[in-house]
Amino acid sequence: MAMNLPLNIDWHQILLHLFNFAILFAVLYFLLYGPVKKFMQSREEHYRDMDEKANKSLSDAETYKQEYARKLKGVEDEIERERMLSRQKLSSELEKARIAAEKEADDIVKKANEKAKQERTRILDDAQREIADMVTAAAAKIMPRSSAKESYDSFLDKAEGSGGNE
DSSP, X not given: OOOEEGGGEEHHHHHHHHHHHHHHHHHHIIIIIHHHHHHHHHHHHHHHHXXXXXXXXXXXXXXXXXHHHHHHHHHHHHHHHHHHHHHHHHHHHHHHHHHHHHHHHHHHHHHHHHHHHHHHHHHHXXXXXXXXXXXXXXXXXXXXXXXXXXXXXXXXXXXXXXXXXO
C-alpha cells in the first residue's frame, strides 16, 4: 500500500517524519523556549541593573567630585585668608617690634648722653680741682711762707711790676 515513487520515496514515511518533527518541535518549544526565554530575560534584567548601578555610581562619583572640588576651592580660599591674616599679624608685630626697638634705642642714646654729661661734668670738676691744686701749689712755691696778707700784697706788687715792664 505504500506508494512508492521513483527514487524510493515513501510519502507516508515523509509525513510521519514531518509529524514526529512537529511534535518534537512543540515539545522542545514548550520545554525549552519558556525557561530559556525566562533565563534570557533575567540575564537582561541583571545586566540592565548592573548598567543602572554603574551609571548611578558614575553620577554619584561626579557629584562627589564636584563637591570635593567646591570644598577644595573653599579650603584654598580659607588658606589664602589665613595666610593674609598671618601676614597682617606679622606686619603689625614687626611694626611693634620696630617701634619698641626705636624706643629702646632712643632710651639708650638718652642714657648715654646723660652719662656723657655726667662724665663731662665730673671731668671738668676734676680738672678744676686739679687746676686749683696746681695754682695753689704754684702760688705756694712762688710766694714766701709769710702770712696771707703779706703774700697777697707781695703778689700784687709783683703783678704791678711785671705789668709795667711790658
